[in-house]
Amino acid sequence: MIFYGTNSSRLKDGQINNVTCPNCENQTSMTYSVFGKYAYIYWIPIFPLGKVNVLECNSCKRTFKLKELPEQIKHKFELEKHRGIPILHFSGLAIIVLAIAFFAYSGSKNKELDAKYIQAPAIGDVYSVLSDTNGQYTTMKVTGVTNDSVFVVYNDYEIDKRSAIYKIDKKENYTVYESGYTKQEILSLYADKTIYEIDRE
Ligand SMILES: [Zn+2]
Numbered sequence: 567m568i569f570y571g572t573n574s575s576r577l578k579d580g581q582i583n584n585v586t587c588p589n590c591e592n593q594t595s596m597t598y599s600v601f602g603k604y605a606y607i608y609w610i611p612i613f614p615l616g617k618v619n620v621l622e623c624n625s626c627k628r629t630f631k632l633k634e635l636p637e638q639i640k641h642k643f644e645l646e647k648h649r650g651i652p653i654l655h656f657s658g659l660a661i662i663v664l665a666i667a668f669f670a671y672s673g674s675k676n677k678e679l680d681a682k683y684i685q686a687p688a689i690g691d692v693y694s695v696l697s698d699t700n701g702q703y704t705t706m707k708v709t710g711v712t713n714d715s716v717f718v719v720y721n722d723y724e725i726d727k728r729s730a731i732y733k734i735d736k737k738e739n740y741t742v743y744e745s746g747y748t749k750q751e752i753l754s755l756y757a758d759k760t761i762y763e764i765d766r767e
Contacts, residue, residue: 574603574616577742582621582646585639592663597622598643600742615723617742619643628694630686650746676763683764684756687716687749694731694763695755695760703728705735709744 578600587594603615619632620641632643636689683691689709702724720743722736747755755761 570606572603572605574601574618577602577617578602578647580646580649581624582639582642585642586623587628588625588630588634588636589623589628590733592623594623595624596639596648597624599649602742603616619647648727654681657685679766680756680764683766684753687711687752688766692735692765693718693766694728695761696759697724700724702726703731705731707740714749715746716749716752717744719744731763 576599579598581595581597582654583591583595585596586592587596598619598621601618601620603618605615620629621632621635621639622629632640635643646716660752687708689708689711689764693706695704695706696702697704703726704724706718707721708716721734721744722739722741725731726732753757
């Protein structure tokens with residue numbers, strides 16, 4: 567028997583300030599959580615089904631779905647949510663835990679290029695990544711580089727075939743999961759072969 571269904575998990579938390587609560591009418595702040603719904607088979611999350619945004623008034627503690635709130639608050643939320651704190655946990659959507667991959671990969675011209683790219687990350691670089699526990703593949707895209715840090719957004723999807731990674735590397739698949747690494751961390755992920763390939767246009 568195959569067990570399957572849907573579930574949801576919290577992806578991100580944050581706060582928006584200086585909004586007027588439609589319930590208590592206080593000028594106040596609201597705490598929000600972004601929930602991701604996903605389908606699972608045998609307890610293994612397979613693919614995301616969408617997101618639900620829930621906000622709580624910090625004055626009256628009433629909770630709202632984003633769509634119940636006035637445009638002004640929606641707008642503020644859209645601006646603010648990119649700064650929220652992503653929660654990486656065992657949801658499958660967010661499984662990008664950085665475990666060591668034990669398979670070797672033979673050297674090639676590409677490997678030489680990758681070795682160069684990893685030393686000097688650039689915006690738009692796409693890193694192919696081996697996820698931790700389930701052995702799925704996914705990607706993360708570089709969105710910012712500073713002297714010592716690299717900022718990325720993760721792909722919403724994972725795929726089970728290394729050779730099929732191109733199927734999920736689409737612009738619209740990079741939406742929620744943002745994170746930052748030091749350049750040193752990026753280098754050790756590459757050394758671990760957690761990051762095993764780099765695409766630069
Ligand atoms: Zn309120």
